[in-house]
Structure formats: structure tokens, C-alpha cells
Amino acid sequence: MTCDAPAAEAGTGSTPWRSYGTKRRSTRTVRVRVSAALVAVTVLAVLLVPPLAQLDQQAVDLAAELQPPSWAHPFGTDDLGRDLLLRCVYGLRVSLLVGLVAALVATVIGTAVGAAAGALGGWADRCVMRVVDTLSSVPHLLLGIFIVALFRPGVVPVAVSVAATHWLSTARIVRAEVLSLRSRPYIDAAVSGGASRWRVAVRHLLPAVLPQAALAAVLMVPHAMWHESALSFLGLGLPAHMASLGNLVQSARSSLLAGQWWPTLFPGLFIIVPTLAIAGLAGAWRERINPRRRSELML
């Protein structure tokens, strides 16, 4: 990574401040590498295990029900004797897919709305931002529950409900970015050069806001995954045959009360680890595209 060079130079200084700076920088590199490795493992597992492994995640083996983790079943088995590691990988596949689709839809909506509001300005901007403010006054999960309850559980309502509640932050980010770009000289130059409103928006504004929008999209994926899991856990998410991580936790509740902890623990870890890995990578990316905001929190 190119940004490591100044860190190494700074490390040669002897003041405590500088040595502290190097230390942090190196932690950061380690964190980025670990995150990248975890994301790679996640993506590979999700893409490769289902087609390559000739294993049936639904294979019921009642003789082996609720076995604790062992070499044969690293994560143990559930109440029907199904292998939990395989179930978790399949569940992550479903959750990640829903998360990706929802984040993509939300980003497209958010970017379009935010860019339009910022570029048009005036009353259109005020109207759009009022709508955004109003929608963000309803708690996300509650609005999601409301939509899913009325449109009945299924993949599409869940993805739509997540997308419908998550485009607001992207719209705000993109609008703010467009507003700050509008006063730049190169936009003035384009306008005085006779470029149409549409051309300025598509050729100049949009490319400039895309990095921010893409970053918001990446950070939205774990959030959308969480949202889907929560809905599924409440019994309002995906149908049971498309076991997502939330469904797995939900169906593990009865065995948890009987004392078996593994069907609950592992699906949760499959939510936490990708979330942290994606946040770690996105944080490094944000520092590169916007070094001034390094000190800001990644939440």
C-alpha cells in the first residue's frame, strides 16, 4: 500500500507522538489485512461451498440430533441432525444475497434522489429533503416489520423493506456532496461552456459522488444483513425453507432452552465476523478517499 511510506518515515522520529503514530498505522495495516482475508474467505465459502461440496444442507439425520461440536460436525448438529456448519454457510449465502440486493437498490435510489435534490436545488430540494426527514422519523425496523407484515413474508418484501428504509442516509450523503461540488470552478466552467444541466449532472457531478455512494453501499451491506436477520428472527422474514442466519437463530431457540448453545452461537458469529470484516475494509477505503475524516468513528 502506498500510504504506508510516510508512516515508515514518521517512525524514525524519536518523539513519543511519532512512535505512537507508527504503532497505530501498523495496527491499521494488520486490521485491513485480516479484514480482507475474512471477506475473501466469506465470499469464497459462499460462492464455492454449495456447488463444490456434494453435501445436502437439509440432510436429516435424526440419530445425530443436537450433537455438540466434534470433528465430524465442527459446529455440531441441530435438532434434526443437520450439520450446522453447512447450514450456516447456506444461511450466510441467503443473508448476504438479500443484503447485497437491498444495499444495491437502496444505493441506486439514494444516489438518484440525493443527486437530483442537490443538483436541482430550490423547492424540489426542499420537498425531497422533507420527505427524507419524515421517513427517517420512523424507526427502520418498525417500518420494515410493517411492510413485511402487510406484504407477507417472502424474499422480495424483505429486500424491498430493507431497501426502502436504507436509502435515506445515502440520499443525504450524496446531496451534501453535490451541494459542495456545485460551487467548484470546474462546474462553473462546464456551465459557462454551455453544458446542459443533464450533462453537468451525469458527466461531472455523478462521477465525483460515486466513491462516496459506493462506500455508503459497502457499509450498508452488513446493516441490511442485520436487518434481514432481525426480521427473520421475529418470524417475519424469509420463509423457513430459505434458511437465513436469522431463521437459524430463531429455530435454535427451543434447543437453547434445553441447554444446547451451539445452534444459537454459530449463526450469530456468522453475522458478526463478516460485519466487522466489511467495516474494517470500508474504514481503510474511507481513509484513502477522504484522509481528513480519519478520526471519525466507523459505526
Added chain:
Amino acid sequence: MARLAGRRLLFAAPVLLVVTFGVFAIAAASPFDPVKAYAGTAALGADQETLDRLRANLGVDEPFVTRWWHWLTSALTGDLGHSAVLRQPVTQVIGERLVWSALLCAVAFTVAVLAGTLLGVLAARRPGGPLDRAVTSLSYALEAAPVFWTALLAVWLFALQLDVLPAGGLTDTASEQVTFGQVASHIVLPAGVLAVSQLPWFTLYVRQGVGDALAEDPVRGARARGLSEGTVLLGHALRSGLLPVLTLIGSRVPELITGALLVESVFSWPGIAAATVEAATAVDFPLLAALTVLATAAVLAGNLLADLLYGLFDPRVKFSDM
């Protein structure tokens, strides 16, 4: 201050109006049919005439704008409709359950603010030190952990393995009355889990705020004057570092509601959030609509609180400018 509050209330009224309208519009656009929901399986064998009469009787044969207007006018007189799943008027459901939800949220929020401030200050004292690393990593991990998952693991550990706390409910199943002792022992786990789910955010923000304040001139000046480290930390750094956190407390209401929703359903806490899940599962529209509007009102109140706190604690802000 009163003017600001008044202006915010004026803004809140149209927002609530639009939200109620949106709720009815979504319901109208959805495949959900109130008649079939009301009649249940009996609707399958009923002839069209009976269904139409039922539809007229329920008042759902009108366009949704008319129904919204009816709902709104009767809501203003205190009638929010009848909940089919809980077999009670909606106002009674809310009245009975709101206090338990408020209690749970208040306890959890207080614990989260106090513990978050403590951990944040401890972590900010030595940035990069072992304590800071432990607190920060733990905070990020907890932030990523779904709250229903932590809640279930907490039940397993404290109720099943250690057997020190009850696993759920408001009272023991045997006891008839709600006593203080019963509620106190039953609230520990749900409130603890909810607090833990809110904790990372406070901890990280306090750590950030105090850490930034420690690098500023007033702190250097205080140290140069020979003040003790404790005075510098608590009297100078914490005072200015806590300001951004205090002003953001009000904006945490949506996350608190989301967390309460999941925690209450895990612990069968008889609060309003658990009723939301029941209403959603059974598609109980009057209850669901009322609870959505109620949650929106709570969020708006939180935003108002944030603005008021900002003005109260930051002397540079004048209410007339906001």
C-alpha cells in the same frame, strides 16, 4: 427555548400526519385484505354477498383516503380502533404496556450512558494502551452482534447455566401480583442486554470526545498549572468531550426502539414492542398503525430533546438561531 419547542411541535404535526397517511397508503397498496383477516378460514367458504356485507360493515369498502380520514378524526378523540389479536381497544393495549416498555428503556439507557461514559474515559486516558484496545475491540464486536443473539446467549448463561436470573416475563408464573421485587429481578437481564447493545456507541463516542479534548490547549494549560490528572480528566477533558455525546443522546431513540423490539420479544417482556411483533404476525392493522405512529412520535420527541440539550449544554448555541 419554548419557541424552539413550539416550532418543533409545529414541524412534528405534519410529519405525523404524513406518516399516518403513508401507513394507510401502504396498506391499500398491499395484498392484505381486512375482510379475509377478520373472517379467517370462514372467508374461504363464504359467498361474495356475505363478504361484501362484511366489507361494508367493517367500513373497508371505501377508498383508503376516506378510511384514513375516519381513523384520524376518531384518533383525535382518543379512539384508535380495536385490536383483533389482543381482543382489546388499541388505547388500552398501549396504556397497559407503555409503562413497562418505558421502564425497560429508561433503565437500559441510564446504565448504557453511565457505563459508556466510564469505559470511554478509561479508554481515552491511554490511547493505544491495553485497556483502550480491549474496550475498543469489544465495542466494535458488540456493535456488530445482533441484539437478539446476545439476548439468547445471556438467557443461556444467566438463566440456564448459572440459574441466577429468571429467563423472561415480568413476574414468576406462580405469582399473581406484580410486586417490586419480582419486577426488579426480572428486569435485570432484558435491561442489561439492551444496555449492552447501546453501550458500544456511547463508549466509542465518549472515548473519541475525551481523546480529542485531551489534545486541546485548555487541557495542556490545566496540566501546566499543575492540576491533578483526575481533575484534568474529569473537570476539563470530560466536560468538553461529553458535549457532543449529550447532544446526540436524543437521536438514539430509533436504535433504542429497535433494540427494545427485539429484546422484549426474546424475554417475553409485556411491553409495547412485543405487542408490535404480535400485531405484525397476525396482521392486526389498527394496532400496527397506532404503534408505528407512536414510535414516530417518540423519535420526534427524541429529536426535540437532542436540540434542547444542545442548547442547554453548549452556551455558544442560541435557541433563536436554531
